[in-house]
Structure formats: structure tokens, C-alpha cells
Amino acid sequence: ERRRSIVEHPFGNLKQWLFGNGRFLLRQLEGAKAEMALAVTAYNFKRAISVLGAKKMMQLMD
Template sequence: MKIDYANRDACKACSLRSRCTQSFRRVSGLENEAVVDRMAARLAARPDMMDHRQNSVEHPFGTIKQWMGQNAFLMGRLENVCGEFSLIALAYNIRWAITLVSVTGLIAAARA
């Protein structure tokens, strides 16, 4: 959420007002800007973490979009979207397990 802040009294009393603006200045920022700043600082300290995240976390989402054709959710309301994504994630995980251990290995593991 974007927050706008304006202090007209401070602008009227400011010695730089003639160089700044004719009316008053408005400063805007995000509601959770402190969180964004902390994340940017963490990323600047360890830039390799973004590469790790792209390799481990974002790959499943790209795969789901590509081979399942899931560019958007079909359902409305958060509760329904959560259910739809759970089914998509389950299908992805089953397909990945089949790739790793084959169908017979997956059936044997399910019976154990």
C-alpha cells in the first residue's frame, strides 16, 4: 500500500521553499518499506542468494506454467485459488517423483 505524506506547515517554514516548489512537497513511500529495505540490504550482502533462489524455488513455477499451461488461476476467491494451487503442486510433485524413481518405484514406495 502506498502512503503519501505532506506537511504544509513544514514547507511554509522551510528556507529552501523558493528553490523547491511553489506549493508544498509530498513524499510517498510503501507501507512496508522497512521490510523492502531490509531485504535489499540482505541481498546486497549476499548477491549469490538470488541465484540459489532462482535455481531452487522459481524452477517449479516456470515448469508448471510451461507444461501445465497454468498462466492464471481458473477459480476466484482466495480459498478456491489455494485449493487449485494445492492440486497443481501435487501434480507437479507426483510427476517429479515419477521422473526420479519411475512409476514402479513410486508404487512400491506407496505400498510400503
């Protein structure tokens, strides 16, 4: 139950935020994997910026 509440919220956000209707734009497993990897990376960057701030993220990326 705890895992579900932790994992489902980000996944639901990804589906709504990036995919709109919840479908992958690319077909086949490789395309879906690539699309999901990009979506998760973007989500993680967005979360990190909201926690650390843009200036700190840019300092860490140097």
C-alpha cells in the same frame, strides 16, 4: 539469487504446464489455494516418478 533460481523454475513450469496462460481457473483466495495445492502435488508426483520410476512409486504407495 540461489533461491530464485531453485524456486522460479518449478513455479514457471507449473504456470506453463497446468495453467496454460498463467491464470487460476478458480476465483477467491480459497479456490486459488486449492488449485495451487493440486498443481504442486501433481508436479511433485511427476518429478518423483521421473526420479524413482513408476514401479518404485507404486511400491512406496502400497
